[in-house]
Amino acid sequence: MRPRRILGAIVGTVQGLIGVLAVIFAYILYIDFFGLQAWLDVTAEFLPLYMLALIVFGFFSIMSGLFLITERELP
């Protein structure tokens, strides 16, 4: 396996995991687990904005990670 392919797989996996974590974090923030909203000083007014940002970031991170993991080079 070529170095670029290995690097792509590692970076893709890490980025995909970051994306999944971002989505999970958005959910935890939403259900206010451990009183996270108060700890992070997130008001109800701005909660949807934070959630949207986290979900969009998570979605694109997962997509980008999957592209790198499943990349196949043409001969």
Added chain:
Amino acid sequence: MKTKRELGLFDAVMMGLSGAIGFEIFVLMDYAYFALAGPDMILALLLGGLINLLIMFSYSELGAAIPEVGGEYTYTKAAYGGLVAFISGCLRWLASVFVAALAALTFALQLLYLFSKVAPAFESFVSAQVPLIAIIVTIVLATLDVRGVKKVGVMIVTIFLAIFAIFLAGGLWHGLIPPQVLQKPLTEGLSGVFAATAYTFPMFFGMRALVAGAAQVKDPEKNVPRAIIVSSLLTIPLYLSVAYVAIGFVPLGDYDEPFLNLAAENIMPRVGGVLFAIAGMVASLSALGTSITVQSSIARGMSRDGYLPKILLSVHRRFGTPYVAIIAGSLFIMFLSVIGAVEFLGYAASFGSILVFALVNLSLLKLRKKKPYMKKPFKTPLYPFTPIAGIVMSFVLLAVPIFLRDANAVNALLSGLGLLALVLATYHLRMVGRYRLQVAVGGISLSTGIFMALLIYLIEVGFVPLILPRIFLYFLIFVSAVSILAGVLNVSARTRKIF
């Protein structure tokens, strides 16, 4: 591979009836009667049956002219191709998934009713486990589908006809006369009737299963249209008489139990409700199995045409069944059935199918213009008024519950619009191609990483205050580095010449 044509007219009619007479009658009448139309539900069902007949004329012409596997998807593809066929396929898939979720939920609710009568001690336990029961029954049916277990649809419809005959005979035995049933006032006016028609419409359109299975029918040019029209005409008096008797035995009010079970309980004390619960459960299981198969065949058809990932075409090595498409669809079904909202699922299934019907009627109009010399063994009567009336009525059925401000209908429509937007986005992304998309996503990743790096710099110089512990800053540096690296790798993907 060509499918063997072995079904005659009688079998085809039975296939149409087994598609139409299903679990829907056990669940959809409740809301239509108690919340939307009251005793005018009879009028709503008559209207639904007539609209269904209008639409089925178009299905008959197209089914006879294009007797291929795929039904609606094939017609819209022949008429419009590309995007419209994709939308039609997706809507049909979504409708199948919503119907399957409703079937899983109906099974759980009928089981709850059965426990309330047979073992009341377990009622509260079963009541708390309704979503879990819906999930389990979906998993079991999906597993049976993967293993290739055959259906017994025709046998089930015969049993149903016998049960309904006993129900009707019992009602008439008790001396049910029209004034008792029909003299009650209108609940929501004519708009309530239209809303009930829209909501109960899934009770009729199951007979399009016949169109999907046209490839198995002998002499399809003659038998498919005849079978569609005969089964459409048969369902109208059947549903009307069942509704008539049930309304006569259950006055309007607040009940915890399903409407038909209550009516059966009143007609046949002790056994009636239980008999209907068992029938409802069997019908739900049958419909769930059929819907899982239908959604998987639609997904495979679209995958074969390049609209969906090729992985959906994977066939199980041992059982020879499309296990990836079955599992993927079943996950959606489980998610929807957990929501547990019968009224929402009823409207969603109805709206999806009504839109497909409108597209089928449009396809008929288009094909008559585009291919005037196409062989037409069956011609829709009163063309073009019939398909135009079908389109107009489809939109009336979509619009009335919204104007009535029925929250379930509004939610179903909004969810449907959201899913349609997703469908359109998927189509365009699919057309863009993987490598252009990879570069685009890489660009987004790169710019996000650079933005985070700038944010870190601003925090470090004190321009932006850091309210969180410093460890979050290190995590942000790590995420920024990964995003920039991933962006560079994606943008420089050397897999194919991009521009």
